[in-house]
Amino acid sequence: MENNERKDPALFEHVWILAEQMDGHVHPVSIELIGEGRKLADQIGKKVCVVLAGYQLEEVADKLLHYPVDTVYYLDHPLLKDYNTDAYALAMSQLIQEKMPEIVLVGATSIGRDLGPRIAAKVGSGLTADCTKLDIDPEDGKLLQTRPAFGGNLMATIVCPKSRPQMSTVRPGVMEKAKYSEQCLGEVVRVTPQLRAEDLRTQLLERVDLGRKRVNLIDAKVIVSGGRGLKTPEGFALIQELADALKGEVGSSRAAVDAGWIDHSHQVGQTGTTVHPDLYVACGISGAIQHQAGMHESKYIVAINKDPEAPIFQICDYGIVGDLYEVIPEFLKSLEGKHFLDL
Ligand SMILES: Cc1cc2nc3c(=O)[nH]c(=O)nc-3n(C[C@H](O)[C@H](O)[C@H](O)COP(=O)(O)OP(=O)(O)OC[C@H]3O[C@@H](n4cnc5c(N)ncnc54)[C@H](O)[C@@H]3O)c2cc1C
Known part of the structure; x- marks a missing residue:
């Protein structure tokens, strides 16, 4: 696969959100990232696209259109039914190589932290992990990615000058959620990724519920x-x-x-x-x-x-x-x- 590192940054456009779902339930951070992605896209006059990976999730893809999204790329494949690092990283990086987004945002959840860096490596770009603030440089339109550094004693703003896409994982609960609207203006584009079971190094055998009480600090009043x-x-x-x-x-x-x-x-x-x-x-x-x-x-x-x-x-x-x-x-x-x- 050709490395995006060698391509002209000017060829890349639009802001992408890699949505996270489990059993068809979209993680709240994905809605927060749509809200933030919309703000960034409006600043550079580009579109917001969401990538949803799974199997038989047409309804979920349609629901995402109720947020301020231009396109939902729905990666539909039986091997994407449950989260699998290799399958998700392969499917998403294939799409990124093909469509060439300028910015890619991923939630800094356990899954996002696993997936984001692998995709960045596959597409030949970098990634700023655990961002708490994003903005656009008014001078050159580059993404300003801010995160705590040196044990939280200072905030570092990181730019990705050459490689594309500019990729960040973003902490859940930091950005404001996008508003749900009755209207949907965007479209769902269904994509079948090229995946073979023999390319996946792990397999989900069983899910074990540890019976721990779930804590919801993010939404707590x-x-x-x-x-x-x-x-x-x-x-x-x-x-x-x-x-x-x-x-x-x-x-x-x-x-x-x-x-x-x-x-x-x-x-x-x-x-x-x-x-x-x-x-x-x-x-x-x-x-x-x-x-x-x-x-x-x-x-x-x-x-x-x-x-x-x-x-x-x-x-x-x-x-x-x-x-x-x-x-x-x-x-x-x-x-x-x-x-x-x-x-
Ligand atoms: C890279 C990095 C990441 C970190 N991430 C986090 C993080 O996510 N969250 C986090 O919390 N910390 C984090 N820390 C650790 C952080 O630096 C502190 O060590 C930690 O927050 C201290 O916890 P504390 O306030 O409970 O303990 P202490 O700092 O020991 O404070 C205990 C306090 O209790 C008071 N106290 C004692 N007895 C009583 C009493 N009977 N009644 C009332 N008050 C009493 C004391 O006066 C004291 O102020 C991180 C550190 C690093 C280097």
């Missing part, structure tokens, strides 16, 4: 998070109690995850989930820059910490200096009999 200040894993029972009283989800700092007190799916921050709830309550969390990176856009931040110098107090709306084991029970007492909406 209220998050109560605990950190190392809890001192013990049992401390999360108190955090859960407050979260239940406020009808929220439980979050955590990385220190609590690293200590094995709570599953990584609860981690907020640069290497966890980016959240923007209406209310974020940080309990026994110092507010390291990497934690802030995932929660500083919360509407209201409440911090409970014994150390008045803790950095979390610099970004919170309401700060309580005190022992969380004294403050939270008082908090719970004051909430007794109250409905969350009364807050």
